[in-house]
Amino acid sequence: MRTSPYLLLTLAPLFWAANMVIGRAMRFDIPPVAMSFWRWALAGIILLPFVARDLRTHWPVIRRTWPALALLGLLSVTLFNTLCYIGLQWTTATNGTLLNSVIPVLIIPIAWLLLGEKARPRQSLGVVLSLLGVIVIVSQGRLEVLRQLRFNQGDVWLFVAMVLWAFYTVLLRWRPRELSGLPFLACIVYFGLPPLALAYAVEIASGRHFTLSPAVALTFVYYGLFPSILSNLCFNRGVAQVGPNRAGVFIHLMPVFGILLSALFLGERPQLHHAAGMALVFGGIALASSGRRI
Numbered sequence: 001m002r003t004s005p006y007l008l009l010t011l012a013p014l015f016w017a018a019n020m021v022i023g024r025a026m027r028f029d030i031p032p033v034a035m036s037f038w039r040w041a042l043a044g045i046i047l048l049p050f051v052a053r054d055l056r057t058h059w060p061v062i063r064r065t066w067p068a069l070a071l072l073g074l075l076s077v078t079l080f081n082t083l084c085y086i087g088l089q090w091t092t093a094t095n096g097t098l099l100n101s102v103i104p105v106l107i108i109p110i111a112w113l114l115l116g117e118k119a120r121p122r123q124s125l126g127v128v129l130s131l132l133g134v135i136v137i138v139s140q141g142r143l144e145v146l147r148q149l150r151f152n153q154g155d156v157w158l159f160v161a162m163v164l165w166a167f168y169t170v171l172l173r174w175r176p177r178e179l180s181g182l183p184f185l186a187c188i189v190y191f192g193l194p195p196l197a198l199a200y201a202v203e204i205a206s207g208r209h210f211t212l213s214p215a216v217a218l219t220f221v222y223y224g225l226f227p228s229i230l231s232n233l234c235f236n237r238g239v240a241q242v243g244p245n246r247a248g249v250f251i252h253l254m255p256v257f258g259i260l261l262s263a264l265f266l267g268e269r270p271q272l273h274h275a276a277g278m279a280l281v282f283g284g285i286a287l288a289s290s291g292r293r294i
Contacts, residue, residue: 006289009238009250012231017257019227020096024088026219031208032085035223037200040077040189042224047186054183061178062187068174070191075168076232077192082199083161090154099158101134101255104248106166111244114170119245126288130252133280137255141273169244172236181233242289249288252281
């Protein structure tokens with residue numbers, strides 16, 4: 001965790017990009033709340049041996065700051081991923097990519113309202129430039145593709161999830177400084193799991209179940225390790241070091257990694273519009289990351 005914050009902020013969307021693809025692919029095999037619950041339950045089990053001693057040592061800090069920890073756990077663990085998986089039941093991966101790209105735009109006004117942080121013009125321009133890159137990638141460089149996009153109830157769920165993640169990113173400033181990466185992540189997981197368990201009980205009562213298979217088991221293993229533990233450690237640390245406005249723009253790397261993963265594992269050849277979009281995304285990130293932190 002002493003490495004460059006920009007490397008950490010690059011790894012987080014890499015793990016999240018695969019998470020969105022897998023969530024869409026497994027939507028018929030695993031109900032959305034079950035997907036979220038077992039993802040975080042497994043993450044909590046994996047974390048426990050590594051954090052039990054720290055949690056006992058920092059119990060006075062946890063008891064003093066539990067409202068902030070509970071709110072961060074509710075936003076990230078209970079709500080964000082659950083709403084994403086619900087949305088992916090109906091919407092397309094293309095729409096999901098577009099809606100994810102709204103997060104950096106939302107962070108700027110939320111950081112101003114809650115923290116009084118104003119984005120520098122360079123940062124705002126970087127966000128716009130990288131957002132344009134995402135649009136070029138998703139639209140394949142053609143206006144008619146954007147015109148043909150259709151939004152449904154899944155997109156509403158996803159948009160609400162993106163608003164909540166933007167709030168989570170800004171409110172990381174409330175993170176207790178005494179809690180380092182793993183203990184802090186464990187706290188928000190353990191605070192977020194009880195309300196998620198209640199939602200899971202409601203889903204089970206409605207008759208939605210899943211059958212454990214090798215594909216389902218591998219999905220949960222990936223979820224528990226990469227988008228739950230490693231990506232959150234990287235993202236939380238990156239935000240702490242460079243601030244929410246500068247960190248948020250790295251979320252635009254998700255479609256870039258989607259292109260690279262598709263080329264690597266599915267044999268899909270990148271096109272000219274991919275290169276143009278990636279150039280805009282990288283240029284926007286470079287612009288937003290330059291200069292001093294506000």
